[in-house]
Amino acid sequence: MPTLIRFHKTGGPEVLQYDQVPARALQSGEIRLKVEAIGLNRAEVMFRAGQYVEAPVLPSMLGYEAAGVIEEVGPDVKGLKPGDRAASIPGFSMTRYGAYGDSVVLPAALMAKTPDRVSSIEAAASWMQYCTAYMLIEYGGMKRGDTVLITAAASSVGLAAIQLANVVGARPIATTRNADKVQALLEAGASAVINTKESNLVEQMRQLTNGKGADIIFDPVIGPQLEALCEAAAPSAQVFLYGLLDPRPVPFPLITALTKDLTFRTYKMSLLTGNPERLEHLKAWITQQLESGALKPKIARVFPFKQMVEAHRYMESSEQIGKIVVSVP
Structure with a gap:
């Protein structure tokens, strides 16, 4: 039984x-x-x-x-x-x-x-982590040369996003609030790590990107941090919001969004799993990367x-x- x-x-x-x-x-x-x-x-x-x-x-x-x-x-x-x-x-x-x-x-x-x-x-x-991060490819068109800001990056999904960025040749920049996780994130493939408890996120992103900001932002936290994320975004950046780890109210940075022409995207797994064609493409792509060892x-x-x-x-x-x-x- x-x-x-x-x-x-x-x-x-x-x-x-x-x-x-x-x-x-x-x-x-x-x-x-x-x-x-x-x-x-x-x-x-x-x-x-x-x-x-x-x-x-x-x-x-x-x-x-x-x-x-x-x-x-x-x-x-x-x-x-x-x-x-x-x-x-x-x-x-x-x-x-x-x-x-x-x-x-x-x-x-x-x-x-x-x-x-x-x-x-x-x-x-x-499968949960790679399917979630796969939205960066399916919907974000993440490609070689893109700078991708990944928050809460020590989570399994954050680490998956770092790996996917490296697979396609993008540049993953990770954030964490825990100094003990910085080295682990670098070893996991992040090109740089910002400790948001000790450093100013916006200033650090400007330094790391020569003032441009992130082309794609991948965030499961939201809350008041959304304002800083939008300040750290490049013009015409895409902002992916896939969680709500911070339960506090979310002030929408309308002026920044309008000024930078930002695109916001929320996401749920059924957008892929509920579409047979997209699901089969997802299975094939992730399986191939697992088989090759590109994703681990x-x-x-x-x-x-x-x-x-x-x-x-x-x-x-x-x-x-x-x-x-x-x-x-």
Whole structure:
């Protein structure tokens, strides 16, 4: 009988519990995955706490990223078969599917085959971060020579954005509020790092770009910092806003936006995962980069399956640099 990690009430990490749940029959377009690794995401912490964009249906499953071996395929599944190594792409609702378990049911359309050179730990750490950062290519047209300002850059998505910028020949400039993360960001491929707790973001960007500013800004924080980000932008820059880590009100810098002719773009994963053509292009591009080694996720820490509560606590500490993964025996 599969073991699923679920919660019966919203709250802190302690509400997570291990439930023995009978395996259900597969419906059309579904697969059953023997899980070997689970990637953790901030969205799951918010979902567990009842603070996410969708409300859980209790008792609730959770989890977007699992990697392992396909055990069974349901009706109408094409391109996948039992024995294939695969990982899930975040694009489903956690009110219907969840990745936290030792055997889980997932939608086949949102599975990607895992290249031989990529471990299940790495595969479980890849798809949320690279799919999110991929918006810089799909919608931002990020290219060689662009200067890209990446805030909260020590997160898994921030590190993914640094890697994607380097793949296409752009120049990634990272920000952090933690002096201990500066060297790690440089080692991860950032061309420069701005400690926004100790330095003025706008002044530093002007120095680093000879007064021009950033061509693309990639920000999950927003809040009052948006004003400084727009000041640090180049004329006709694109500003991508993909999170709301700072819950404070967001003053919109209208004069700066008008003066610089800035373009603002919000983003949700379904823009890619809900479009079959874009989804297949996304799968192919990221798989190719993983297979070549151009993209390689940074793993912050691996927890054993029985320590999911501790893994969630670690995520909430924000101490990590990179992805938190849970291994499944």
